[in-house]
């Protein structure tokens with residue numbers, strides 16, 4: 001186990017000063033996520049244009065450093081991406097957190113990759129993986145217009 | 157038995173946990189098991205095993221006697237009037253469900269009220285909630301004061317003509333507040349209202365005397381009392397066990413069965429349907445003997461001294477905020493740290509072998525009231541020492557270091 005890998009500077013920075021922590025004006029999609037075991041909550045807001053691009057994304061919520069950092073980094077990354085790219089990124093990130101050593105996406109620059117990989121430290125902490133993935137599952141629900149709250153206990 | 161050396165009797169402490177000495181501060185969740193209890197389970201299965209109460213062969217009779225011996229040990233431990241007032245269940249959760257279910261069936265109707273407190277564990281709320289739906293009853297909550305305590309007055313304020321049951325915790329598993337259960341029972345009885353006490357956190361730490369307290373029901377969790385998992389106890393006054401209907405149906409709880417109907421068995425069988433947790437019950441007898449050997453007064457003194465020490469140490473640590481400040485407090489130290497979420501605290505402490513719990517501890521109503529999504533909780537048992545508290549404090553400082561970067 002390695003605490004330094006889990007609590008990297010990027011995580012601590014985003015955890016303490018989350019970006020996009022607000023409710024977007026004129027959002028047209030949103031979804032809520034909840035981790036009943038630890039009480040982490042997230043609400044993701046999206047504004048998607050006619051050409052299916054995310055023109056604004058934000059979140060509200062409370063939780064541990066990992067879940068806040070994950071939501072913060074995710075929202076930073078998704079701006080100006082189109083729906084197809086967003087879905088690819090989500091599945092790439094979830095695969096990386098669960099089993100792949102690296103990200104596969106070609107749509108990320110090095111800086112973006114570094115930010116995302118900073119979350120890979122949770123792999124060694126099975127109880128904390130859900131903290132890192134909650135916002136991402138919730139984003140999927142928002143895009144799919146799912147009415148149900150994302151419940152991390154029901155996801156693998 | 158010397159309380160200083162008690163750790164040696166718990167085999168878990170002679171093993172390393174991820175290369176660390178274990179600093180176990182999660183006894184409110186579940187306690188560790190002394191060697192005598194572990195051995196008893198092994199011996200029973202290897203040398204003495206049989207099902208109880210059914211056969212006439214040697215082993216069956218011996219097992220039945222051992223099983224009943226634990227009932228008597230428990231009766232004496234909590235000073236119940238009659239051994240048949242002790243019912244074995246699969247946990248405190250089942251004990252409370254048993255009462256809510258059978259009492260609800262027989263005595264509750266639409267508009268009746270159950271009075272709980274804001275300190276209750278989900279196990280003493282959800283079983284009553286079912287009756288909201290099935291019977292149309294209402295649930296009221298006595299409010300905590302700013303120290304996280306429940307006073308007699310806060311209970312009294314919520315009692316009215318419709319109140320049919322008061323169900324309260326003995327000792328809060330979050331703030332550590334010890335409720336005046338004897339006074340609450342006297343008040344309730346003066347208005348003809350029965351009282352159920354969720355004794356999960358009381359039984360492992362406080363001297364119990366059912367006849368003195370006078371409550372109608374008291375639920376106990378054996379795995380928090382240095383005993384095996386899968387076992388709980390419902391203490392109930394005999395008049396209630398006789399008046400209430402059976403909870404589950406099956407073998408062992410009947411008297412006469414034919415195609416037209418059934419008559420139910422006598423106490424305590426009426427509430428113990430099916431094969432019970434035999435090995436656990438027998439091993440739990442050793443937990444009671446273990447507690448008796450140390451003496452509950454000694455345990456109370458030891459734990460209250462440690463709790464005071466813990467409060468002092470944590471208060472001196474600037475960024476720590478203790479949750480609740482009850483005058484009469486059990487061995488629970490819940491806290492928050494400025495700017496660090498309890499889950500991050502728990503992960504960082506775990507790296508040093510310091511095992512605490514983080515979250516809402518099955519008390520969401522209380523956390524909502526306190527405006528805290530989660531808290532960190534260090535809870536003590538008979539084996540803890542001042543060094544454990546010091547290690548907790550050191551690891552808390554490590555959290556601060558990591559997060560100050």
Ligand SMILES: Cc1ncc(COP(=O)(O)O)c(C=O)c1O
Pocket residue numbers: 184185246247248249250277279280325329354356357376377378387388518
């Ligand atoms: C106050 C309280 N009530 C009820 C329970 C549930 O007890 P059990 O695990 O025996 O079902 C617990 C334990 O988690 C508790 O702390």
